[in-house]
Amino acid sequence: MLRFIVRRLLLLVPILLGLSILVFVFIRALPGSPAESLLGERATPEAIAQVREQYGLDDPIYIQYAKYLETTVAEFDLGVSIVSRRDVTAELKERFPATVELALAAMLFSVGLGIPLGFFAAKRYGGIVDHTSLVASLIGISIPIFFLALVLKYVFAVRLGWFPSVGRIDVLIDLEPRTNFYVIDAIIARDWTALRDVLEHLVLPAVALGSIPLAIVARITRAAVLDVQNEDYVRTARAKGLSPRIVDSRHVLRNALLPVSTIIGLQTGLLLSGAVLTETVFARPGMGTWLTDAIFNRDYPVLQAGILFLSIVFVLVNLVVDISYAIINPRIRYSS
Amino acid sequence: MSVAELESREIQLEAPSGLGSEAWRRLRRNPGAIIGFIFVLAFVFAAVFAPLIAPYGPLDQAKAGILDTQSPSADYWFGLDELGRDEFSRVIYGARYSLLIGVVSVAVGLSIGLLLGAIAGYVGGFIDSLIMRVMDIMLSVPGLLLAIGIVAALGQGLWQIMVAVGVTNIPIFARLLRGSVLAQRESDFVLAARAVGVRRRVILASHILPNAISPVIVQGTLALATAIIDVAGLGFLGLGPQDPATPEWGTMLAGSDRYLQSAPYLAIIPGLAIVVSVLGFNLIGDGLREALDPKLRGRS
Numbered sequence: 001m002l003r004f005i006v007r008r009l010l011l012l013v014p015i016l017l018g019l020s021i022l023v024f025v026f027i028r029a030l031p032g033s034p035a036e037s038l039l040g041e042r043a044t045p046e047a048i049a050q051v052r053e054q055y056g057l058d059d060p061i062y063i064q065y066a067k068y069l070e071t072t073v074a075e076f077d078l079g080v081s082i083v084s085r086r087d088v089t090a091e092l093k094e095r096f097p098a099t100v101e102l103a104l105a106a107m108l109f110s111v112g113l114g115i116p117l118g119f120f121a122a123k124r125y126g127g128i129v130d131h132t133s134l135v136a137s138l139i140g141i142s143i144p145i146f147f148l149a150l151v152l153k154y155v156f157a158v159r160l161g162w163f164p165s166v167g168r169i170d171v172l173i174d175l176e177p178r179t180n181f182y183v184i185d186a187i188i189a190r191d192w193t194a195l196r197d198v199l200e201h202l203v204l205p206a207v208a209l210g211s212i213p214l215a216i217v218a219r220i221t222r223a224a225v226l227d228v229q230n231e232d233y234v235r236t237a238r239a240k241g242l243s244p245r246i247v248d249s250r251h252v253l254r255n256a257l258l259p260v261s262t263i264i265g266l267q268t269g270l271l272l273s274g275a276v277l278t279e280t281v282f283a284r285p286g287m288g289t290w291l292t293d294a295i296f297n298r299d300y301p302v303l304q305a306g307i308l309f310l311s312i313v314f315v316l317v318n319l320v321v322d323i324s325y326a327i328i329n330p331r332i333r334y335s336s
Numbered sequence: 337m338s339v340a341e342l343e344s345r346e347i348q349l350e351a352p353s354g355l356g357s358e359a360w361r362r363l364r365r366n367p368g369a370i371i372g373f374i375f376v377l378a379f380v381f382a383a384v385f386a387p388l389i390a391p392y393g394p395l396d397q398a399k400a401g402i403l404d405t406q407s408p409s410a411d412y413w414f415g416l417d418e419l420g421r422d423e424f425s426r427v428i429y430g431a432r433y434s435l436l437i438g439v440v441s442v443a444v445g446l447s448i449g450l451l452l453g454a455i456a457g458y459v460g461g462f463i464d465s466l467i468m469r470v471m472d473i474m475l476s477v478p479g480l481l482l483a484i485g486i487v488a489a490l491g492q493g494l495w496q497i498m499v500a501v502g503v504t505n506i507p508i509f510a511r512l513l514r515g516s517v518l519a520q521r522e523s524d525f526v527l528a529a530r531a532v533g534v535r536r537r538v539i540l541a542s543h544i545l546p547n548a549i550s551p552v553i554v555q556g557t558l559a560l561a562t563a564i565i566d567v568a569g570l571g572f573l574g575l576g577p578q579d580p581a582t583p584e585w586g587t588m589l590a591g592s593d594r595y596l597q598s599a600p601y602l603a604i605i606p607g608l609a610i611v612v613s614v615l616g617f618n619l620i621g622d623g624l625r626e627a628l629d630p631k632l633r634g635r636s
Contacts, residue, residue: 018473147607273480
């Protein structure tokens with residue numbers, strides 16, 4: 001087990017190095033000189049000279065790369081945003097929790113609803129629940145996230161007025177941002193009005209973002225339950241007279257959840273990409289709106305940092321999924 | 337009829353049906369795939385014959401003097417958009433963009449990905465490791481983000497989003513074909529071909545690739561669906577065609593947000609157009625997967 005984890009961690013090194021090279025090359029592939037890209041069009045000659053010095057832009061390319069690694073990795077200095085003139089790291093600390101909050105809420109929605117849905121579809125195999133869920137999940141994966149988000153916004157915010165349509169929190173509510181996870185901040189401050197408001201702002205984006213994973217989770221759960229149901233050990237458990245409920249929960253669902261857990265990990269990339277679009281529709285100040293604004297403003301330090309950071313998160317989440325998969329699946333645990 | 341003719345007839349009758357014809361037979365019996373075909377045919381038909389179907393040009397104001405939205409009516413089936421242009425005509429013309437962008441971007445990803453995957457799988461060794469590590473790195477950036485990065489580097493525009501979405505498809509196809517080639521390389525019929533002295537190139541071209549290609553066909557169809565969604569997503573973010581008047585579905589949706597209160601149909605109609613075309617490709621892809629699955633061969 002330990003060997004497996006160490007091996008996976010070692011495999012991470014070339015991937016992260018490769019990622020940094022990709023982003024490094026990306027900044028140098030942009031039109032204009034990297035110093036101008038990093039400082040914006042209105043940079044003073046002094047500032048350009050300073051950046052050239054800091055990143056060693058007059059040095060050979062491999063020294064430039066080493067310096068780049070040193071500033072981003074060792075000092076965690078991601079530069080200064082061209083637009084806001086603030087440290088990119090500081091902005092990242094505000095934006096990232098917003099996206100994580102949204103992604104977690106979406107995940108909760110998709111897993112909390114998808115597993116029972118898939119399970120009952122499999123239990124009533126061929127029945128009306130099964131057919132409906134199959135059709136619904138097929139339509140689910142064919143709907144663009146932003147379209148679903150727009151429809152939800154129109155029906156539940158614009159028409160019915162049940163939920164707010166934009167932002168993370170009502171502008172009139174004053175909440176001290178400590179962690180920038182507003183849900184946690186509200187709980188720390190024991191401000192229940194704020195908590196309620198934050199959750200209300202979270203519902204529609206989370207449902208929009210979680211619907212496609214929901215469709216996928218339900219489909220995979222259904223297939224896995226159908227597979228496991230015919231296994232010998234399930235028949236043995238039934239034959240020895242265990243109650244159907246215990247067989248379902250201990251023998252069927254537990255084993256069926258193995259493939260489901262991998263799928264949940266694979267959905268992280270989709271959630272991160274989808275968050276970009278969902279945040280745009282609901283005007284939530286997260287990573288997504290940060291990055292799209294950065295494109296329009298040619299704010300390359302932000303783009304570089306944002307893409308690198310989200311990719312690292314994606315890689316790490318997949319690592320955690322792999323490891324936890326090995327922990328819950330005895331077949332992998334014992335074979336390594 | 338001569339004996340020889342009779343014999344040849346019988347041989348023809350007994351000839352085993354190929355994978356292709358059998359798959360086609362199974363595909364025709366799959367109601368989902370039929371619906372998918374209908375959707376996709378309607379989509380392609382709209383794209384090809386747009387000028388004949390659409391009552392107005394995509395940029396024309398349908399009614400002189402009207403510079404405002406108008407709800408759907410008998411004259412304007414899907415209503416008028418904020419500049420008084422016929423929404424129905426714009427959606428029909430939009431099919432051209434989505435089809436073109438989808439096909440081109442999948443073709444880019446497919447051709448480069450297949451080449452890399454086939455080389456990696458068949459040559460093996462250092463080249464294999466090198467190609468696949470690069471693919472791993474590309475896959476470690478979430479798809480849409482990679483596309484956003486590429487568009488940021490190339491600038492906004494139609495061909496830029498095609499390239500961006502195409503590049504995100506490369507590692508998917510490379511991995512798929514490599515795995516497929518690796519699996520076929522060790523199979524008995526390749527061993528048999530090698531044993532009777534068939535040349536390497538011939539083995540790859542006529543024994544391995546034809547058998548490795550069916551997952552690629554399935555993935556290609558599904559990738560078309562994803563490409564249409566991704567391209568619309570980039571268009572929605574405003575990274576698509578520079579001219580906001582271009583009737584690209586994602587770009588149309590982006591503009592509709594401001595009129596959600598007064599003219600929700602401006603969001604719903606292009607959105608439904610995307611859903612229908614994507615659903616069509618997904619249904620065909622699913623049908624193909626079942627039809628081409630060698631485990632299901634012979635059953636029908």
